[in-house]
Amino acid sequence: MTSEFTIAVHALVYLRRRGGWLASEQLADNICTNPARVRKVMAQLAHAGLIDTREGAVGGYHFSRDVNKVTLKEVGDALAMQYVNSSWRSGKLDCDCLVSSGMGNVMDGLLHGMNDACGAYLQTVTLADIDHQIFGDLPPDALVQGTQRKTG
């Protein structure tokens, strides 16, 4: 599920540079994934208020926030991201040994701590920072390559 975060950040930066309304297909072309996957991610961003969304013909997604005020933590929170996770558990709960029965909870706590640490870091990074890494000092409306929607 980590890739949803990548898709979200990519989509937000791209949306901002392109401006206006883009369909999931345009975003998918640029991100290199499929439209259904993009829609799933964008629906969550819209639910969190990070973007505007519109169904129907000439619908799609639109970014209207201030890039300086949107941190990557907000993006992660919108997706309920678990940056670090482990599907695997050591030990067994019904074991007489306290180590074996207790290690699962201990690791849960550590994973929680690591996720918080990631969140704290991502709070220090804004979409403007990401944009600047890519575009340097080019103005916000600098031309961005991309495909056109079916309805022109």
Next chain:
Amino acid sequence: MTSEFTIAVHALVYLRRRGGWLASEQLADNICTNPARVRKVMAQLAHAGLIDTREGAVGGYHFSRDVNKVTLKEVGDALAMQYVNSSWRSGKLDCDCLVSSGMGNVMDGLLHGMNDACGAYLQTVTLADIDHQIFGDLPPDALVQGTQRKTG
């Protein structure tokens, strides 16, 4: 690969409580995995100087460090852990669009930052802290359940 970290922490805490030399099979029993996997992890911990190892009959692993002075960051470093990683890359490098071609590197930087954040957090946690979460104030030699080696 995240589970190697779990195995390492579990093994270290267990080794310390059991004391003496334990074979990979005893550790695997308690951790609930297979001996080969345990050996792979323990070899790395030994290489980093976190444990003592001995081949041959009545061989195995032994922990002799001060639990207060071993942080989980050292454990992670011994395994060259990437706590956060993403095998998936968005965009394509040879694309005219700066967003599509540049997002891969941007995400690499973010992943690096998140890993550093995890490392900084794990540096604040020692093996003694983990032990205390499990055993509270029971003395270090409090009985721990476990299987015996073949050579008794």
Next chain:
DNA sequence: CTTAACTGTTATTATAATGGTTGCAGTTAG
């Protein structure tokens, strides 16, 4: 008021990542 371009969502299929298993050469104590 019908059509075409969309979103939101779910179900299903491929593919990649991860853990389990087996086997064997090398080491050591007895």
Next chain:
DNA sequence: CTAACTGCAACCATTATAATAACAGTTAAG
């Protein structure tokens, strides 16, 4: 010399993840 080990590496099984397909619902435009 033998039995109990480690350290590797190769291979198989399982699970997680991404891709694909499909469809009901929404909207703009003729």
